Amino acid sequence: MGNFTFVWQWIVMDIVVYLMAVALIIFIVQKEAHPLSRLLEFICFVLLYAAVYENFATLMGWYGYGRSIIMIFNVPASVPVMEYIVVYAAMRLADAMKIPFWTKPLFVGIMGMLTDLTLDPLSVSQRFVTLEGTIGRWTWFPAVADVQIFQIPVYNFSGWILLCGYAAIFLQLGRFFFQKMGEKNWAGILYPPVCMILALGVMVSPLSSFLL
Secondary structure (H helix, E strand, O other): OOOOOOOHHHHHHHHHHHHHHHHHHHHHHHHOOOHHHHHHHHHHHHHHHHHHHHHHHHHOOOEEEOOOOOEEOOEEOHHHHHHHHHHHHHHHHHHHHOOOHHHHHHHHHHHHHHHHHHHHHHHHHOEEEEOOEEEEOEEEOOOOOOOEEOOEEHHHHHHHHHHHHHHHHHHHHHHHHHHHOOOOHHHHHHHHHHHHHHHHHHHOOHHHHHHO
């Protein structure tokens, strides 16, 4: 991988995210009726869904990340971890508000977009001279015709609605399947990876391009 510059601001941001993840894990273990399934949702969301899609985006040349201590190939591990924290918190909030079942994915997606509106402009603005050149925490490579806000294509923000919303759709379906199977251990272990792989398939499908 070679040498790279440690940017302390990025390291601090990652540490904050990882501490939030630890707090989330403790909450899941203490508060959830089926903590193993929720923890598997966390792992599968990060490794089978968000990190795969984020790496796909970097390979397609849509954007790139500055290097951090813990990377999942081209993506700082804190990025998909933060995305799951948002999805999990939004789903819990939707349950607490008792909003209709069919509206929850849209609610989760909008909550993701609102979070993104605060995080991404900050990430784009953090540019440093490093061993890899002058790079940002997160850098977009937009097409000439792309409409931008905060140096970010507008479709990135609606893309968060899809990323979080798809996850919510399939996690809800997985949890429904788990209940229908009598909450047996095998069902609780099976649905998180299957649901996240299905969500990834939809995320990279022509449907997403159409919706964006």
